Amino acid sequence: MVNTTHRQPLQALLAEYLSDDEDPGPPYSLPSPPVDAIYSSEKEAMDAINEFTKQHGYALTTKSSKRHEGDGQIKACYLHCNCNGVYKNNIADNKQVREKTTHHENCPFRATLHRDRQTDKWSFEIKDPGHNHSPAPVHTHPTLRRAEVKKCATTFENQLAAGITPHQILDTAKCENRSNIIPWDIYNFHQDLHHKFLDG
Incomplete structure (x- = not known):
């Protein structure tokens, strides 16, 4: 037979906690x-x-x-x-990403x-x-980084056309206080230009 001697006080404490009307609000x-x-x-x-x-x-x-x-x-x-x-992490732990x-x-x-x-x-x-x-931080938000890349699109396009590498462009952007842009933003921008060129 299950001993219920100590169950009631615990249940009462839990009920008192759950009935607290104070709204903690968003964290x-x-x-x-x-x-x-x-x-x-x-x-x-x-x-x-x-x-x-x-x-x-x-x-x-x-x-x-x-x-x-x-x-x-x-x-x-x-x-x-x-x-x-x-x-959802669908990538195995032993895969490098x-x-x-x-x-x-x-x-x-x-x-x-x-x-x-x-x-x-x-x-x-x-x-x-x-x-x-x-x-x-801003650099963790892709939406904000894309907006920053759009503001610099003409500059980045001209730099890429002049043969400047994405790494060099990123270094220049950091010197101009655009440190929120990360390397993949420049590479993705470069790829988008390449696809547009192929599509005519």
Whole structure:
């Protein structure tokens, strides 16, 4: 027969703990982008939003979008933190891979960009402001690094055309305080140019 003498006090303590009405809130309180701004385009909105999030150690990406049935124009973009999702490691431990710079933490942050059909302006609305991760350096966020590469695209393209190697370009970028860009960003940019050239 099972001895239940000490079970009741333990259950009572557990019940008392679970009934605590105090809300601990999200483990990390990262500032959210302002919701009172109006934007002329989706791109302008995303650029401004991620310029803000960059200062606070995270980034937002578009998870999906919704279009009007008539003209097919986008009417809403559903955003999430780029730490959303669950990381699945399908690579054996004995395989050598390049260092992973991002982490999927299943972050709950959600927001929406709305396009006003009458004014053709965009507004930003937060659905869930919570984050479950600490802020991280800019170089760990691919979204922010891609935006930085786009700003330098013409310069990088001219340097590559002049025969300057990706490694040399990266050294120059670091000297110009673009230290958030990593080697793979330059190599990927180079590959994209090569594919565009082959595609004519």
